[in-house]
Amino acid sequence: MAAYELFYWPGLQGRGEFVRLAFEEAGVAYRDVAKDGSVAEVADGFGNVDLATPPFAPPFLKHGKRVIGQTAAILLYLGDRHGLAPKAETGRLWTHQLQLTIGDVVTEAHDTHHPIASRLYYEDQMPEAKRRAEDFCRQRMPKFLGWFETVLERNANGRGHLVGARVTYAELSLFQLVAGLSYAFPKASRRVLQKTSRVAALAEAVAARPRIAAYLASERRIPFNELGIFRRYPELDL
Amino acid sequence: MAAYELFYWPGLQGRGEFVRLAFEEAGVAYRDVAKDGSVAEVADGFGNVDLATPPFAPPFLKHGKRVIGQTAAILLYLGDRHGLAPKAETGRLWTHQLQLTIGDVVTEAHDTHHPIASRLYYEDQMPEAKRRAEDFCRQRMPKFLGWFETVLERNANGRGHLVGARVTYAELSLFQLVAGLSYAFPKASRRVLQKTSRVAALAEAVAARPRIAAYLASERRIPFNELGIFRRYPELDL
Numbered sequence: 517m518a519a520y521e522l523f524y525w526p527g528l529q530g531r532g533e534f535v536r537l538a539f540e541e542a543g544v545a546y547r548d549v550a551k552d553g554s555v556a557e558v559a560d561g562f563g564n565v566d567l568a569t570p571p572f573a574p575p576f577l578k579h580g581k582r583v584i585g586q587t588a589a590i591l592l593y594l595g596d597r598h599g600l601a602p603k604a605e606t607g608r609l610w611t612h613q614l615q616l617t618i619g620d621v622v623t624e625a626h627d628t629h630h631p632i633a634s635r636l637y638y639e640d641q642m643p644e645a646k647r648r649a650e651d652f653c654r655q656r657m658p659k660f661l662g663w664f665e666t667v668l669e670r671n672a673n674g675r676g677h678l679v680g681a682r683v684t685y686a687e688l689s690l691f692q693l694v695a696g697l698s699y700a701f702p703k704a705s706r707r708v709l710q711k712t713s714r715v716a717a718l719a720e721a722v723a724a725r726p727r728i729a730a731y732l733a734s735e736r737r738i739p740f741n742e743l744g745i746f747r748r749y750p751e752l753d754l
Numbered sequence: 755m756a757a758y759e760l761f762y763w764p765g766l767q768g769r770g771e772f773v774r775l776a777f778e779e780a781g782v783a784y785r786d787v788a789k790d791g792s793v794a795e796v797a798d799g800f801g802n803v804d805l806a807t808p809p810f811a812p813p814f815l816k817h818g819k820r821v822i823g824q825t826a827a828i829l830l831y832l833g834d835r836h837g838l839a840p841k842a843e844t845g846r847l848w849t850h851q852l853q854l855t856i857g858d859v860v861t862e863a864h865d866t867h868h869p870i871a872s873r874l875y876y877e878d879q880m881p882e883a884k885r886r887a888e889d890f891c892r893q894r895m896p897k898f899l900g901w902f903e904t905v906l907e908r909n910a911n912g913r914g915h916l917v918g919a920r921v922t923y924a925e926l927s928l929f930q931l932v933a934g935l936s937y938a939f940p941k942a943s944r945r946v947l948q949k950t951s952r953v954a955a956l957a958e959a960v961a962a963r964p965r966i967a968a969y970l971a972s973e974r975r976i977p978f979n980e981l982g983i984f985r986r987y988p989e990l991d992l
Contacts, residue, residue: 572898
């Protein structure tokens with residue numbers, strides 16, 4: 517049995533995908549409980565009835581006795597173990613800082629279709645969603661991707677990389693962010709990516725890495741859909 | 755001159771306050787540039803014209819050659835250096851996980867008054883704010899504080915503490931979260947805190963710690979106001 521077990525909602529990429537990409541690039545075996553486990557096992561895992569350190573929400577990782585929640589914390593942990601972040605403190609923390617900022621964009625992308633409440637349907641918050649999506653497409657997406665463009669531009673140690681000259685989990689995550697934005701907002705993201713060509717090139721380079729390419733072509737990659745964070749609602753692509 | 759310089763917006767607690775509380779509890783000198791520096795210095799710092807690793811947004815910390823953005827990353831860094839988190843990996847990561855979850859609540863609390871766009875005035879998004887605040891007060895606040903209550907309940911190693919038997923930066927942050935929610939939503943937070951008495955007790959215990967008490971009574975503590983994350987708009991206290 518794989519040493520790592522990933523717990524996440526079944527049937528969507530969501531925040532679990534950032535963890536999956538790290539496992540795939542590292543070539544590390546993991547058990548994806550939502551896919552390989554029973555419904556009861558997922559529910560049990562989510563309950564965490566007796567756990568002293570219960571995660572607030574999925575995704576979370578079980579590794580031996582450890583249970584780690586929060587996407588960025590999971591990646592911090594895996595990055596150390598599988599060469600997906602620098603070992604030196606400054607680079608390690610910078611990689612984490614990039615990941616936390618990607619996490620901020622992910623939350624904002626989610627809130628374009630759920631600006632009022634996650635527990636309500638999109639259909640119950642459509643006028644609000646349209647207002648929020650317009651701000652996201654016209655202001656936030658350019659600002660965030662523009663910042664990553666600047667980071668790429670200023671990295672003197674590795675052309676085409678965010679941190680030094682090697683791939684990190686933050687780079688895998690930026691690929692996933694670009695893929696998600698391109699799915700959800702094809703028009704707006706194209707407009708922004710034309711002005712952030714380094715970001716676009718990095719996303720393509722990650723997608724072409726042998727293990728990532730194999731993963732994306734496999735059945736393990738759940739297609740984007742309207743259950744996830746990045747949803748294609750054409751009326752929100754502004 | 756202090757080794758640490760904190761850059762944040764002037765005139766509000768905001769996310770900078772989580773960093774200030776860590777400095778105050780650790781008894782570490784820091785220069786609060788928004789308060790002690792010139793406007794030009796703040797603007798310069800925010801521009802970070804030449805920095806290879808520019809922070810996306812304040813708060814950020816300068817320490818020697820290091821510039822660290824993202825509140826949780828700053829606290830991870832300070833926690834290691836000033837005894838505000840366990841040294842062992844599991845406890846260190848658990849503390850960080852708690853902080854990241856507090857960060858999620860902070861974002862949601864902010865979005866109660868800015869559910870559409872941060873760059874717009876509250877007055878331009880009041881109906882949406884009221885809907886979002888109702889969900890926050892009735893669903894999200896109880897869920898989040900209930901989770902912290904469970905964490906406190908299950909910590910067999912230190913009654914009244916989140917992690918082990920010592921104060922951590924996550925504990926200081928939980929105090930700040932409770933203080934902020936109590937300011938912004940006096941009615942809703944009272945209702946929730948009556949059912950999460952361990953959380954309420956922890957917040958009181960942190961406020962009574964000698965260095966924190968001295969800080970809160972000092973002029974260094976900026977009062978809560980309607981520029982910050984936690985804003986008192988009575989119509990949103992549901």
